[in-house]
Amino acid sequence: MHKMLSSLARSAIATSLALAFSVHAAPAAKLPIVKEAPLRGHLAFLSSDLLEGRGTGQRGGDLTVAYLEAQAMSAGLKPANGNSFRQAVKIAGVKAAPESSNVGIEAGGKALPLAFGKDWVWGPGDAKPARTMDAEMVFVGYGISAPEEGWDDFKGLDAKGKVLVMMVNDPMPTAAEPNRFNGKGLTYYGRWTYKLEQAARLGAAGVLMIHTDASASYGWSVVQNSWMAEQFQLAEGKIGAGMQGWMTDATARTLFAASGFDLDQLRAAAEDKGFKPVVLNTRVKGEMKSTIRSIEQFNVAGVVPGTDPKLKDEVVIYTGHWDHLGKQGTGADNIYNGAVDNASGIAGLLAMAQEAVKAPAKRSQMFLFVAAEEQGLLGSAAYAVSPLWPLDKTAANLNLDSLNFVGATKDIDTSGSDRTELGMMAAATAKAMGMGISPAAPDLAGGYFRSDHFSFAKAGVPAFSVKGGKDYVKDPEGAKAKNATYRAKYHQVGDEYDPSWDLSGMVQQAQFTLNLGRMIADAPKMPAWKAGDAFGKVRAAK
Numbered sequence: 049m050h051k052m053l054s055s056l057a058r059s060a061i062a063t064s065l066a067l068a069f070s071v072h073a074a075p076a077a078k079l080p081i082v083k084e085a086p087l088r089g090h091l092a093f094l095s096s097d098l099l100e101g102r103g104t105g106q107r108g109g110d111l112t113v114a115y116l117e118a119q120a121m122s123a124g125l126k127p128a129n130g131n132s133f134r135q136a137v138k139i140a141g142v143k144a145a146p147e148s149s150n151v152g153i154e155a156g157g158k159a160l161p162l163a164f165g166k167d168w169v170w171g172p173g174d175a176k177p178a179r180t181m182d183a184e185m186v187f188v189g190y191g192i193s194a195p196e197e198g199w200d201d202f203k204g205l206d207a208k209g210k211v212l213v214m215m216v217n218d219p220m221p222t223a224a225e226p227n228r229f230n231g232k233g234l235t236y237y238g239r240w241t242y243k244l245e246q247a248a249r250l251g252a253a254g255v256l257m258i259h260t261d262a263s264a265s266y267g268w269s270v271v272q273n274s275w276m277a278e279q280f281q282l283a284e285g286k287i288g289a290g291m292q293g294w295m296t297d298a299t300a301r302t303l304f305a306a307s308g309f310d311l312d313q314l315r316a317a318a319e320d321k322g323f324k325p326v327v328l329n330t331r332v333k334g335e336m337k338s339t340i341r342s343i344e345q346f347n348v349a350g351v352v353p354g355t356d357p358k359l360k361d362e363v364v365i366y367t368g369h370w371d372h373l374g375k376q377g378t379g380a381d382n383i384y385n386g387a388v389d390n391a392s393g394i395a396g397l398l399a400m401a402q403e404a405v406k407a408p409a410k411r412s413q414m415f416l417f418v419a420a421e422e423q424g425l426l427g428s429a430a431y432a433v434s435p436l437w438p439l440d441k442t443a444a445n446l447n448l449d450s451l452n453f454v455g456a457t458k459d460i461d462t463s464g465s466d467r468t469e470l471g472m473m474a475a476a477t478a479k480a481m482g483m484g485i486s487p488a489a490p491d492l493a494g495g496y497f498r499s500d501h502f503s504f505a506k507a508g509v510p511a512f513s514v515k516g517g518k519d520y521v522k523d524p525e526g527a528k529a530k531n532a533t534y535r536a537k538y539h540q541v542g543d544e545y546d547p548s549w550d551l552s553g554m555v556q557q558a559q560f561t562l563n564l565g566r567m568i569a570d571a572p573k574m575p576a577w578k579a580g581d582a583f584g585k586v587r588a589a590k
């Protein structure tokens with residue numbers, strides 16, 4: 049009797065689990081199954097030399113957009129932007145012109161001898177070609193305003209007309225507060241992109257960040273090279289402060305000393321929440337000039353309308369960036385094909401879309417191919433500024449960037465999903481596919497803030513990137529070694545398609561993403577953020 053009951057109970061539990069976890073209740077024949085052949089075809093074409101590395105502002109990028117549009121149409125997706133699959137993304141290419149500028153820093157009435165590139169770099173955050181600066185400098189510590197941490201570095205400072213000097217990263221954990229600002233993990237407050245955004249929000253005239261190798265995890269040469277070259281930013285909708293830039297640690301030391309302060313003392317003071325902004329006895333003065341180029345790029349977006357009369361007004365968005373580094377230089381091979389990064393992701397999305405249209409879900413599903421990720425997530429940022437679907441009716445965003453080219457795995461990496469109920473749903477989706485979730489690793493470098501899904505998260509939409517597993521089914525050691533060869537090809541001309549690739553892992557990753565997307569699309573409610581998450585507050589405020 050007892051045994052009988054318990055086996056009945058077990059089967060009841062099994063049934064309810066099956067119901068809870070089943071992707072949807074449709075007969076198996078209607079389940080969309082991602083096919084390898086179209087995925088391989090899209091991947092081979094998009095990464096071919098003919099597409100010239102899908103560069104931003106280049107012919108290869110235009111060809112890619114035309115291809116994506118044609119494929120969206122032929123798959124039977126509905127245009128997401130009125131009658132069009134395209135969404136314009138207006139980008140400014142900005143290159144500082146120090147040779148025709150005389151902007152500098154005056155400390156105690158004397159000009160500091162600063163060389164552009166060697167000692168500091170700057171550019172306009174608002175894409176204006178010329179500006180005259182005459183602004184007081186204020187040291188604002190980490191430049192963070194975080195109500196949920198009870199932290200405010202500004203203490204009511206009127207930042208208008210000031211140039212804010214900031215440290216990067218976020219306050220370090222202490223013995224008394226080991227978990228402040230996520231302990232050793234990086235919060236978004238620590239990313240330099242946050243610092244630029246915060247300066248713009250406060251209406252500051254400018255922001256200069258202090259570089260240290262340790263806080264950046266790379267040397268000054270990386271900053272120098274990228275700020276001496278043309279940089280891309282959104283031309284409208286999301287504008288930075290008039291002057292943005294970096295100075296070296298040595299420059300900061302000289303500057304602070306010249307205005308009568310000790311940098312190390314002020315740095316130490318900035319670790320305390322009682323820190324107050326320090327007006328430096330220095331000014332940024334002079335003309336800053338830059339050359340500006342306007343470029344119009346396009347996001348491509350198509351929709352599978354939902355079937356439920358109510359829920360079809362809500363959407364699940366799948367994203368992947370179509371751009372890579374294009375054609376550069378005059379070498380024998382000057383095409384940055386970006387086969388893995390990210391022809392694989394958009395090939396995956398196309399193969400998913402081809403099946404998704406055959407078996408719509410309750411909510412609508414959008415396939416969004418974003419532009420200019422390699423230039424700083426610009427296409428997805430532009431989408432978040434001007435969404436094609438209301439953000440408060442966007443259930444989730446699942447992003448694909450650089451898929452598994454090695455082989456099928458027993459696990460799938462869903463890091464970042466546990467900030468929201470997507471974590472639970474991802475685990476259920478993996479389980480239904482006979483897979484596990486990859487072991488969690490602490491996000492010390494802020495990886496969550498560096499992919500297109502983050503443009504959605506910042507706007508309050510539950511979002512993460514589905515990454516490939518590492519526990520390979522076939523020849524685990526050989527497969528790991530093969531995967532490791534990619535490190536040397538990352539952002540190099542050698543990121544090329546190889547017809548011998550085993551795409552079973554890529555198909556599996558795309559299938560997982562589609563299955564999870566459908567689970568979200570068919571669920572009674574949209575997924576929620578975990579209590580206390582700073583990005584969840586953005587959604588709650590809407």
Ligand SMILES: [Zn+2]
Pocket residue numbers: 389422539
């Ligand atoms: Zn990349």
